[in-house]
Amino acid sequence: MKYSSIFHAQLHFMNKLFLCMLLMSATIIANSQVNDKEPRLNHIAVYVVDLKISTAFYKDIIGLDTIPEPFHDGRHTWFAVGVKSHLHIISGAAARKEHDKNSHLCFSVASVPEFVKVLVKNKVEYENWAGEKMTITTRVDGVKQIYFKDPDGYWIEINDAKE
Secondary structure, three states: OHHHHHHHHHHHHHHHHHHHHHHHHHHHHHHHOOOOOOOOOOEEEEEEOOHHHHHHHHHHHHOOOEEOOOOOOOOEEEEEEEOOEEEEEEEOOOOOOOOOOOOEEEEEOOOHHHHHHHHHHOOOOOEOOOOOEOOOEEOOOOOEEEEEEOOOOOEEEEEOOOO
16 A cells, blocks of 8 residues: 555656656747747737727737736736737827728637627627628638728738648
């Protein structure tokens, strides 16, 4: 009985050690894929009229997670949008402006039809590239995509591209 308890304790320790090594390996691999000699995206800044409304939109509609921001001045919200990449929402814009659809933010999701359910539930209109309302585009490479505007009129693309 004594040896059985020791064996289980050792097995439990080995499992924890294996998990730690696996996590460390994944971190090393992820960090090694960033070539410090080449430019990489750090952040995108979006100037908005109402920080509270835009923060809620990017959190609740897009599904982004906030991250700490250094200013603590009530004018900024930062979101993680990738490994070492952020989206900064900054209040102070005087008015909402029209933006061309060719200038847009793009986020990939697992399922465009599932994401559309969030838009419909929140009464956010979307369209395909051609501008047909409530329609999903399927590109020649099979990727599904939609476009819609955030509260300040910035265009956002959602697609299901795997890479």
